[in-house]
Amino acid sequence: MALSDIAEGVTATHAQEDRGVAVVDRTDASLSTVLAPYAESLPCGAETAATVVSTYVSGTSVGEAATAAGVAPITAAKTLHRLGFEGLSPLSPLQREICEDWLSGSLTRIEAQELADVGDRAFALGAYIETHDPIPGANETLQDTLSTDGDAMVEKRDALADTMTAASDLL
Known part of the structure; x- marks a missing residue:
């Protein structure tokens, strides 16, 4: 079979449809806006969850994140678990x-x-x-929103791992 046999019947259009450049820009979306679709499944509101998450990923403990958000440590741990953070049991x-x-x-x-x-x-x-179970898609959405370089957040958490308390230390 020759190339001409394969191409037989294939037609080309004279013009392509210009669809533009695909752009994903989440710089204007606040963390609470990003968490709003998941708020119904969380043990606290989207704004409170945003405070918990932003404080926690900055390298603080679950207890400190709870204090910053004005909720009980167990509520912060539940919120983080539902959003896909591991190691909270x-x-x-x-x-x-x-x-x-x-x-x-x-x-x-x-x-x-x-x-x-x-x-x-x-x-x-x-x-x-x-x-x-963690809410499907929540952690991926958070990773995209929190950092343009997801590895930087993981490296920071690993570097601070010895300084953070476990969830069991809060109870």
Whole structure:
């Protein structure tokens, strides 16, 4: 088969449709505007969530982000979890299994808490994280909005990892 056989029947138009240049400019959108579509699924409003996120990604702890937003640390941790931030569960893998046993009805809450050896707030946050998945697309939207270079934010968080407290330290 020759090239002319392949091209047989293919026609070209005389003019192309000018569609312009595709531009994505999010510099004018505030973080609360970007979070507004997700607000219904968050444990706080979009403006509060924006304060939590912007404070947290600047390298502070969940507790400091909560204080800046004027919410309880557990609300800030729930918000960050729903927005796709990882490492917020105060439960270890074994404690998570125990929590899942309680959620499936295999254990009472009192038994599960005793076996997990955690307090009420830590267990409640762990149960919330086990029963609420991150909102689809929220983290990608945040990454696009927060930084033009997503790796810079990761590098900053890694550099400050030893200085930040874990979610379990807040409870």
